[in-house]
Amino acid sequence: MRAVIVDCAIYRDGRRTEGPADFSDALAEARESGDAFLWIGLHEPTEKEFDLVSSEFGLHPLAVEDALSAHQRPKLEVYDDSLFAVIKPVLYDHDSDAVTTHELMVFMGDSFVVTVRHGEGAPLAAVRRRLEADPEVLKHGPTAVLYAVSDAIVDHYIDVAGELQVDLEELETQVFAPSGTDDSKNTAARIYTFKRQVLEFRRATVPLSGPMARLASAGVPFVQEHAQPFFRDVQDHLTRANEQVEGLDRLLSDILSAHLAQMGVRQNDDMRKISAWAAMAAVPTMVAGIYGMNFEHMPELRWVGSYPVVLLLMAGAVVGLYRQFKRRGWL
Numbered sequence: 001m002r003a004v005i006v007d008c009a010i011y012r013d014g015r016r017t018e019g020p021a022d023f024s025d026a027l028a029e030a031r032e033s034g035d036a037f038l039w040i041g042l043h044e045p046t047e048k049e050f051d052l053v054s055s056e057f058g059l060h061p062l063a064v065e066d067a068l069s070a071h072q073r074p075k076l077e078v079y080d081d082s083l084f085a086v087i088k089p090v091l092y093d094h095d096s097d098a099v100t101t102h103e104l105m106v107f108m109g110d111s112f113v114v115t116v117r118h119g120e121g122a123p124l125a126a127v128r129r130r131l132e133a134d135p136e137v138l139k140h141g142p143t144a145v146l147y148a149v150s151d152a153i154v155d156h157y158i159d160v161a162g163e164l165q166v167d168l169e170e171l172e173t174q175v176f177a178p179s180g181t182d183d184s185k186n187t188a189a190r191i192y193t194f195k196r197q198v199l200e201f202r203r204a205t206v207p208l209s210g211p212m213a214r215l216a217s218a219g220v221p222f223v224q225e226h227a228q229p230f231f232r233d234v235q236d237h238l239t240r241a242n243e244q245v246e247g248l249d250r251l252l253s254d255i256l257s258a259h260l261a262q263m264g265v266r267q268n269d270d271m272r273k274i275s276a277w278a279a280m281a282a283v284p285t286m287v288a289g290i291y292g293m294n295f296e297h298m299p300e301l302r303w304v305g306s307y308p309v310v311l312l313l314m315a316g317a318v319v320g321l322y323r324q325f326k327r328r329g330w331l
Contacts, residue, residue, distance in 0.1 A: 004045040006117075007128060012036035014135030024056050030111045037141050039113045041124055044070075050116075057114060059107055060084070067105040070118040074204065076211035076220075082109035083222040085146065085211060088204035089153050091120070092160045097167055099160065099197040101204045104153070106146055108222045113142040115149065127152050143224045150212070151234050157205055157241035164198065164248055168255075175259050187259055195252045202245050205238065212238050276325040283321065284314035 010019035010030050019026040023040050030036040042053065047068055054064045063084040066072050077084040085106040092099055102119030115124055127148050131138045138144050171194060175187055214220055215231040223231075287310060325331045 004042050004049050006041040006043050006124070008038070008040045010036050010038050011138055011141075014137070014139030016132055023053070027056065027112055037111045037113065039115075039128070039142075039145060041115045041117070041128075043117050044119075045116065053114060057107065057109060057112055058082070059109075059114070063105075063107065067107075067116045070103050072103060072105075074208035074211060076214050078221050082107050083220070084108075085150075087150060087153050087208065089119075090157060090160050090201060090204050092163045094163075097197075099164070099200050101200055104149065106149060108142045108146060111142075113145045115145075124149065140224060140227065142222065143227045146215075146223070147227060147230050147234065150215075150231075151237075154208075154212075154234050154237045154241065157201075158237060158244070160201065161241055161244035161248070164201070165244070167194065168248055168251060172255060175255055175262075188256070188263075191252060191256045191259060195249070195256070198245060198248050198252060202242075202249065205242050205245055208238060209235070209242065272330040276321075276330040279325075280318045280321045283317040287314050 005023070008023050008026065009016050010026055011017070012030075012033060012035060017036070019029055019038075023038065027038050030038045040053070042050070045053070045068075050064065050068060053059070054061075058081045060077075060079040060082060063077060063079060063082070066084070066086065072086045074088055075086050085108075087104045087106070088101045089104055090099060090101050100119075102117070104118075104124075105116040107114040107116075117124065130152075131144065131148050137148070171190060174190070212231060212235040215223060216228055216235050218225055218228065291310065322331065
């Protein structure tokens with residue numbers, strides 16, 4: 001069990017205190033004092049390992065099932081003895097320019113907070129240190145933990161959206177680069193891959209709007225009412241992140257349409273060039289074909305200057321067609 005417990009501490013009046021090593025005894029001590037709460041952090045517990053926590057804290061079976069399956073949409077559920085929130089942290093890999101989502105579950109109840117993390121995203125050590133450095137915030141109990149966790153994750157959404165915006169500008173440069181350059185190869189595949197990254201990002205940010213709106217309103221159990229302005233601030237940041245993501249998605253659709261239009265224009269240019277060269281080749285072929293027919297009575301067959309005159313006529317016709325196509329922009 002110690003392998004999955006990242007940290008376990010009792011906080012009294014906003015300050016970390018030494019408590020029993022066993023989390024069951026620590027929870028009992030926090031509840032007895034009345035002004036303390038226990039914060040235990042877990043990382044990818046198994047069903048057997050989490051059974052010890054769920055039985056001790058009285059967590060709802062449906063919430064426990066969701067916490068173990070780790071394939072949930074962001075949501076907020078209220079049960080008789082606890083509040084359950086699912087948030088999806090997002091990570092951006094600079095090396096592969098890829099967006100990956102992970103999952104973080106938060107249980108809140110009487111004098112306790114349990115955080116369950118799946119994946120490497122959103123390590124809570126930095127959040128815990130920041131809260132421990134600000135006792136005025138931490139003394140508000142489990143509500144302060146939920147606020148700090150959601151605020152850190154949503155702020156990181158904005159950072160990731162900024163990174164994606166930079167990648168989008170680079171992609172725009174590639175799409176509108178002159179044809180024939182190496183950067184223009186496989187552009188459609190890059191746009192499609194980028195669009196999938198944005199879709200993965202949206203799956204984390206957009207569904208979180210509902211839970212944040214509920215937390216910013218009154219009447220949510222286990223959440224202190226004076227925390228509503230703080231959750232409204234998180235909601236505002238989330239709205240900003242969602243607007244950025246939606247803007248990225250629209251721009252990608254426009255870029256894809258522009259790329260397809262460019263491909264159509266280039267294909268039309270290629271077809272016009274092929275048609276022009278075919279027309280220029282057709283004139284001498286037609287003349288040569290006529291004089292290659294085996295008829296006895298044909299004009300100019302016995303004329304000495306027939307051969308050079310016919311060659312000059314074919315060359316003149318080809319040059320005339322070339323200049324005409326060149327003037328019209330076909331060549």
